[in-house]
């Protein structure tokens with residue numbers, strides 16, 4: 001088995017030298033794995049006392065393996081071989097990286113974009129099982145997706161109870177409703193928070209049903225736990241935690257680069273773990289998923305710490321001021337959870353709450369209830385309509401000049417956040433905006449698909465340091481789908497989510513430029529051309 005290795009160099013090594021000795025002498029690793037909830041200070045204790053189940057999830061989850069395999073066999077025997085996962089944030093990000101790394105097909109529906117929902121509903125329904133995952137059981141996206149699949153199954157003459165599998169916490173409203181509907185229910189461990197739940201039912205049920213060898217994943221984590229629980233200078237979890245959070249001054253941006261690793265899409269999972277755990281009280285770390293040739297890396301930004309995922313960090317150790325990490329996926333899931341718990345202790349925050357996520361949800365709900373008239377566009381260029389805060393759109397008549405105004409509003413030490421509320425399976429081309437804006441701004445640029453990022457980096461954007469500027473993209477799709485038995489459609493839901501989050505960002509005093517693509521496929525390309533030209 002590949003060894004779990006963390007290598008540091010330059011400034012990252014300095015951070016380790018500063019913070020590792022007290023971590024070891026305080027016995028942090030041993031205490032963490034003994035579920036000592038006092039590691040993050042008194043204010044965090046109420047929450048941390050019920051959130052440390054992740055430290056032995058690799059053992060506790062073991063009995064799930066056979067249960068999941070049995071259900072997979074049952075599905076296969078009935079010709080059901082396509083798995084869709086409906087879930088947001090911690091309920092979908094780990095399954096996505098697990099399935100992608102194993103090369104196993106799993107359709108992750110973590111969107112309210114009507115075109116993306118329609119595509120997931122239209123694909124081989126007669127062979128589809130749907131896993132509905134929600135810890136709270138009340139997340140509006142997941143609830144809406146479940147309703148849509150139930151209706152689609154019924155319409156196709158398929159009994160939803162024969163296809164829907166639910167993962168939720170004991171006692172959630174979803175548990176009660178699912179039992180009443182006769183769905184198969186996997187109860188998760190209530191002492192594990194969503195973003196730490198990769199090795200619980202949330203990570204294992206959808207991926208195991210899709211065909212991933214989840215027993216091997218647990219084995220990898222089990223082996224890693226033996227090293228991660230020991231208070232020693234070589235503990236890779238203590239080293240990584242110190243390296244990412246121990247800069248003086250702290251390096252706010254953590255660039256995550258997939259280099260020679262065979263893990264696919266790890267950054268998207270790590271983003272939620274790190275941003276939601278640390279981004280609060282005006283502090284925190286913002287993970288920025290970077291391509292290997294990202295402009296930020298060449299720019300050697302003083303507040304950017306690069307962590308590179310490599311095939312073997314012992315063979316190719318870190319250079320410059322970087323961190324290099326290697327190890328099998330199961331081991332790295334646990335490694336980064338430990339590192340983030342350690343980072344929380346160093347920064348002095350409670351890693352287990354997400355105090356600012358609710359604000360965007362409330363704003364979206366308010367807009368769905370009120371149905372206010374849409375705000376007129378400040379200007380339009382081709383099919384792209386522009387709205388935003390006055391500092392960005394007032395007096396502007398072109399997209400390029402508004403984007404320039406947005407970048408000009410970047411404070412020292414700031415970052416750009418691109419947030420695309422669009423079909424991420426079809427409009428991937430929009431991701432190219434990241435590099436374009438990084439080249440132009442010479443600052444870290446983070447790209448997120450809405451509403452998915454609201455459950456991930458969304459916490460940092462509102463709770464972390466107030467230094468972001470925000471480019472929000474929305475797409476007006478031709479199709480819309482009603483959410484069964486709810487007074488709104490997917491189209492109105494995603495619109496309310498985008499507008500609601502923009503309102504909250506604006507209320508935090510942040511510059512926001514909102515560009516609506518009225519004909520998404522055409523305007524996505526046009527937007528890239530406009531920005532390439534400046």
Ligand SMILES: O=P(O)(O)OC[C@H]1O[C@H](O)[C@H](O)[C@@H](O)[C@@H]1O
Pocket residue numbers: 088089090091133134135136137138139142194195276354357454455456
């Ligand atoms: O699993 P659920 O209860 O549906 O929650 C899904 C997500 O919701 C919120 O946005 C939380 O901030 C996330 O941490 C969580 O992962």
